[in-house]
Amino acid sequence: MIRRRKIAEALFKLLSLSALALAIGTLVLLFGALMVDGLGRLDWQFLTSFPSRRASQAGILPAMVGSTLVMLVTACVGIPIGVAAGIYLEEYARRTWLTELIEVTVTNLAGVPSIIFGLLALGLFVYTLGLGPSILTAGLTLALLILPVVIVTTREAIRAIPVHIREAAFALGATKWQTVSDHVLPYSAAGILTGVILALSRAIGETAPIVTIGALTFIAFLPPAPVTSQPPYVSFEWLMSPFTVVPIQMFAWVSRPGEDFAANAAAAGLLLVGMTLVMNGLAIYVRYRMRKRVSW
Amino acid sequence: MEIRETVSISHSSVMESASHRRARRRREFLIEGALLLAALVSVAATITILFVLVFESVGFFETVPLLDFLTDTLWTPLFDDPHYGILPLLAGTIVTSVVGLVVAIPVGTVSAVYLSEFASARLREIIKPVLEMLGAVPTVVYGYFALLVVTPALQWIWPELPGFNMLGPGVVIGIMILPLVISLSEDAMRAVPMMLREGSYAMGATRLQTAWRVVVPAATSGIVAAYVLGISRAVGETMVVAIAAGQNPNLTWNPMEPAATITAYIVQVALGDLPHGSIGYQSIFAAGLVLAVMTFAFNIVGHLMRKRFREVY
Amino acid sequence: MFAIECASAYRGNSDVMTRPTDSASSDSAGRNEWPKPLKAETHELSFFYGHRQVLKRVSVPIAESNITALIGPSGCGKSTFLRCFNRMHDLYPGTRYEGAIVLHPDSRNVLGREVDPIEVRMRLAMVFQKPNPFPKSVYENVAYGLRVRGVRDRRVIDEKVEQALRSAALWEEVKDQLSALGTSLSGGQQQRLCIARALATDPELLLLDEPTSALDPIATGNIEELLQDLKRRVTILIVTHNMQQAARISDWTAFMYVGELVEFGPTKRLFTTPAKKQTEDYITGRFG
Known part of the structure; x- marks a missing residue:
């Protein structure tokens, strides 16, 4: 009887370890496949060239620049709004129907498939507001997409600040905003930063919503530079420029027949996975540091 | 109560002045307003x-009768003889x-x-980041993986499997939603009070028996909520199927065949150059509406179950 | 009689104001037990969490430049009572005050509808049960109250910080590490830092909510000594779960039980000849 139980337990452990091995194995296989197919292609020429009909001459430069600029817009719009909304919900909101409504919509947005955000952007930004398939449109779309993640992690980080710290500030005569900006925000900054990095790492790999707004897949030029030699020296023309991003470039290459383009796709995939993993690693590191530091 | 209300006398050298106070109140009010505005962005x-989905779909349903949309077995909006039956796309979505x-x-x-009942703390520390990484890989990379790694591997087992099929992307979607399903159902199991486990051990049950006969049943609604939220994620997945499942609407329940899903259709149309306001343009919003309704429903059910589960423990 | 004069401010109802002493000890101690001059007083103060009444018509005088101690078994509402003074309860929804808390000499009702709680908190200061320094430098901890009041002059702040740290008997220990994190100090030092933080803004009334309950006996002794020194400059209202502490340091003691004031009087008299049976039972350790 006891032996049978022991065997059952051992079998279960074997089963579950192989289940977990499937997860780890997938990750290894995925990286392995990308490396084998793409590492040879990932050279200076690839990073500094424009797309081409010939796979061996094609490069990812416009996509890298596009991804960077889109992320810039997303960060500038999504982070302040998300953090502000998180502060409002955690520190200011009273239990009213409006608060309830806001919370329901945040949860709901977190579960909306990303392609639906693309349809929203197509109807609202591209046509109704007339922004076209531009960097601005893509940045705003991804800002909306990451909003729930930023809000939820901001709230979690703020909630970890003990109530007696707030009370100490209030007792000294601080206003609500002084308490938030002098204490709550600085002490939860690391936690918020973790969430923001994770949100951006998700945004950088998003493909579906950007395809939906009609981003081009073949861009042989760079957007106008943000800095000019003429006064006023800064230009925002790039916001309205057509663009492509790394995941779209990869999608375009995957969709083309032929092993050469598959190698390009793999190289783009390596770049993408590299970027998201670096960002995730950074987030894990910030969280780890924070856990070690704080002792209330 | 007639309390004497005299103007506050400044007792200390660091009292704030009346003008300072007015400015402070105005600033607080403006800041709260700005924060509320930010919170209203999600609403x-x-x-x-x-609004966008319904508005464009209304245009679509002015041309296409709702009954045709729901019952026609062909989806060929871009052909000369257009058919607008959502069933083939729905079948593709359901099968994958x-x-x-x-x-x-x-x-x-x-x-x-x-992870919840057996693993040591150290193993969990290793597994958790791996699962997080699995969840962080961009979907377009999973699409590549499905098309160029998983499908060829499956063709090695079933040589007659076509290059585009629903099986490969389906398997990859399963792996993609794994981190979500694991972390949500593990949360549910860890929420089961220790007391229940101790009761089971006290009667001589093994860890395995306790896990399956006590913990899992107690956490059922939380675990099912994890499945439901996983379904919602699978239904809305786009890039994997757009890359690896093919682009032809095909009413079939056989995962070995190629077929387009709702999401893949939207991508396919968006890649082309359809004029704004045309029936083809409107059709992606109608398809999007169906997708949104499905995911909303799964999300609501999933969150209600999770909420109910949390209330129990 | 000051009590009568003061009560006349509230529609001349002298019964109300004499309630803490009249029935309890009108003969033995009489009205001359009423302290004067007053820094503050509560008048029929009631407090509600939702529908639950936590304080029931409590009237207590707070003597200027004295230490007044609030004692009573845990859950009797003494901390709740203290937190009414700087309207900390305003931070949480579903709370309600009735009655009045009057600050002298301007007779301002802290609970008045038109009174901004921040204005009140700028006049009073509070030290909490558990030391709660901000995770900022020692200097910034003490300076924070001044910054909130809009003080920008570096020299003024420097001076006030040093003064406050000296008053809290902490200066000698931290003067070389003003930029160290306040949270890195020992428990007793942290609590003295919190006292310094409270003193830096020259409060009229210092509220202490069981300030030594999280400290060891030596740190407790230091703080008790400190309070004795401080009372010349600032009126102190202290909640304590420790009767010996109240007996050692306070001039006046109020004994509360389930949200009601049972007895108020000079500490020495209250501990030697309590007028009420309940007070006697509590201080002799028969309950609580």
């Missing part, structure tokens, strides 16, 4: 999503999602039970 986004669940539910549940 506005939700309303706009619904079901394949994904067939992978994710058993693997996810077993892994979650193991």
Whole structure:
């Protein structure tokens, strides 16, 4: 009887370890496949060239620049709004129907498939507001997409600040905003930063919503530079420029027949996975540091 | 109560002045307003999503009768003889999602039970980041993986499997939603009070018996909520199926065949150059509406179950 | 009689104001037990969490430049009572005050509808049960109250910080590490830092909510000594779960039980000849 139980337990452990091995194995296989197919292609020429009909001459430069600029817009719009909304919900909101409504919509947005955000952007930004398939449109779309993640992690980080710290500030005569900006925000900054990095790492790999707004897949030029030699020296023309991003470039290459383009796709995939993993690693590191530091 | 209300006398050298106070109140009011506005962005986004989808779909249903949309077995909006039956796309979405669940539910549940009831703290420390990484890989990379790694591997087992099929992407979707299913169902199991486990051990049950006969039943609604939220994610998955499942609407329940899903259709149309306001343009919003309704429903059910589960413990 | 004069401010109802002493000890101690001059007083103060009444018509005088101690078994509402003074309860929804808390000499009702709680908190200061320094430098901890009041002059702040740290008997220990994190100090030092933080803004009334309950006996002794020194400059209202502490340091003691004031009087008299049976039972350790 006891032996049978022991065997059952051992079998279960074997089963579950192989289940977990499937997860780890997938990750290894995925990286392995990308490396084998793409590492040879990932050279200076690839990073500094424009797309081409010939796979061996094609490069990812416009996509890298596009991804960077889109992320810039997303960060500038999504982070302040998300953090502000998180502060409002955690520190200011009273239990009213409006608060309830806001919370329901945040949860709901977190579960909306990303392609639906693309349809929203197509109807609202591209046509109704007339922004076209531009960097601005893509940045705003991804800002909306990451909003729930930023809000939820901001709230979690703020909630970890003990109530007696707030009370100490209030007792000294601080206003609500002084308490938030002098204490709550600085002490939860690391936690918020973790969430923001994770949100951006998700945004950088998003493909579906950007395809939906009609981003081009073949861009042989760079957007106008943000800095000019003429006064006023800064230009925002790039916001309205057509663009492509790394995941779209990869999608375009995957969709083309032929092993050469598959190698390009793999190289783009390596770049993408590299970027998201670096960002995730950074987030894990910030969280780890924070856990070690704080002792209330 | 007639309390004497005299003007506050400044007792200390650091009292704030009346003008300072007025400025402070105005500033506080403005800041709270700005924060509220930021919080309302998600309400506005939700309303706009619904509005855009419904508005464009209304245009679509002026041309296409709702009954045709729901019953026609062909989806050929771009042909000379257009048919607008959502069933083929719906079938593609359902088949790939079901394949994904067939992978994710058993693997996810077993892994979650193991992580919650058996694994050492050290192993968890290793597994958790791996799962997080698995969830962080961009979907377009998974699409590549499905098309160029998983499908060829499956063709090695079934040589007659076509290059585009629903099985490969389905399996990959299953692996993609694994982190979500594992972490949500593990949370549910860890929420089961220790008391219940101790009661089971006290009667001589093994860890395995306790896990499957006490912890899992007690956490059922939380685990099912994890499945439901996983389904919602699978249904809305786009890039994997757009890359690896093919682009032809095909009313079939056989995962070995190629077929387009709702999401893949939207991508396919968006890649082309359809004029704004045309029936083809409107059709992606109608398809999007169906997708949104499905995911909304799964999300609501999933969150209600999770909420109910949390209230129990 | 000051009590009568003061009560006349509230529609001349002298019964109300004499309630803490009249029935309890009108003969033995009489009205001359009423302290004067007053820094503050509560008048029929009631407090509600939702529908639950936590304080029931409590009237207590707070003597200027004295230490007044609030004692009573845990859950009797003494901390709740203290937190009414700087309207900390305003931070949480579903709370309600009735009655009045009057600050002298301007007779301002802290609970008045038109009174901004921040204005009140700028006049009073509070030290909490558990030391709660901000995770900022020692200097910034003490300076924070001044910054909130809009003080920008570096020299003024420097001076006030040093003064406050000296008053809290902490200066000698931290003067070389003003930029160290306040949270890195020992428990007793942290609590003295919190006292310094409270003193830096020259409060009229210092509220202490069981300030030594999280400290060891030596740190407790230091703080008790400190309070004795401080009372010349600032009126102190202290909640304590420790009767010996109240007996050692306070001039006046109020004994509360389930939200009601049972007895108020000079500490020495209250501990030697309590007028009420309940007070006697509590201080002799028969309950609580």
